[in-house]
Amino acid sequence: MDDISAEDARQALRAVDEERRHVIAEIDLPRWYWWGLAAAWVLLGMAADLGNVWLTSGSTLVFGAAHAAVAQHVFSGRHKSSRLSVRASVAGRHIPAILFGCLLLLTLATIAVGFAVDADGAEHASTIAAGFAATAILCGGPTLMAAIRRRVARNAA
Amino acid sequence: MTAAPRFDELIHPSTRLSIVALLASADWIDFAFVRDRLGLSDSALSKQFATLEGAGYLSIERPVEDRRRRVRVRLTPAGRTAFEGHVAALRAVIDVETP
Numbered sequence: 001m002d003d004i005s006a007e008d009a010r011q012a013l014r015a016v017d018e019e020r021r022h023v024i025a026e027i028d029l030p031r032w033y034w035w036g037l038a039a040a041w042v043l044l045g046m047a048a049d050l051g052n053v054w055l056t057s058g059s060t061l062v063f064g065a066a067h068a069a070v071a072q073h074v075f076s077g078r079h080k081s082s083r084l085s086v087r088a089s090v091a092g093r094h095i096p097a098i099l100f101g102c103l104l105l106l107t108l109a110t111i112a113v114g115f116a117v118d119a120d121g122a123e124h125a126s127t128i129a130a131g132f133a134a135t136a137i138l139c140g141g142p143t144l145m146a147a148i149r150r151r152v153a154r155n156a157a
Numbered sequence: 158m159t160a161a162p163r164f165d166e167l168i169h170p171s172t173r174l175s176i177v178a179l180l181a182s183a184d185w186i187d188f189a190f191v192r193d194r195l196g197l198s199d200s201a202l203s204k205q206f207a208t209l210e211g212a213g214y215l216s217i218e219r220p221v222e223d224r225r226r227r228v229r230v231r232l233t234p235a236g237r238t239a240f241e242g243h244v245a246a247l248r249a250v251i252d253v254e255t256p
Binding site: 006018019024082083085 | 164169171174175178179181182183184185186187189190194222227244247248250251253
């Protein structure tokens with residue numbers, strides 16, 4: 001160890017940090033999750049516009065159950081692909097809570113937009129509101145995960 | 158990392174340090190990911206893995222997924238301890254030389 005200079009040690013630590021960042025860059029949700037969520041959101045909106053309470057309730061329950069099953073596997077952000085599993089201590093524990101919080105906000109926003117569009121006299125208010133939400137999911141989801149990765153990288157530094 | 162500083166000659170060479178650093182941030186990593194990341198040939202990477210596996214620092218698994226045989230590599234607890242000790246030792250070198 002005596003022949004290791006401070007510069008050698010710094011260089012080695014930089015290499016360690018670089019590899020850690022490469023693993024952090026893998027923190028994400030699979031792309032299919034965002035597309036599936038957006039599609040399901042629009043389908044729920046269309047079902048609501050049909051005005052059948054049983055269809056709306058049933059499809060909401062199916063969506064909730066299916067989403068809960070999927071979220072268990074993907075919401076940690078540690079399994080974007082089958083190429084690696086990010087260590088829990090690296091990804092942190094907050095990702096599922098952040099994602100659930102955003103989904104809750106999106107649900108409330110969809111309802112609010114739906115009421116606003118309906119008050120404006122437009123037909124298919126639920127579908128239109130769900131379309132807005134789907135766009136927010138497809139654009140905002142990956143952006144949110146990029147922000148989370150930046151935060152994780154900052155904390156790891 | 159709060160491991161006791163312990164310089165590890167086996168981990169320190171740059172390729173092995175990169176491999177172990179990658180594995181330290183993951184539960185497991187696919188062989189192909191490490192190969193692509195470090196730009197090594199299959200045989201060169203296999204040699205490095207064999208050295209680290211021989212020291213008890215990593216374990217290699219071969220699960221079958223979607224009818225494809227994969228090779229997954231993970232650090233053992235001994236490998237993780239050695240890596241954390243090595244990083245602590247590198248930090249200690251910097252602390253001593255730049256008080």
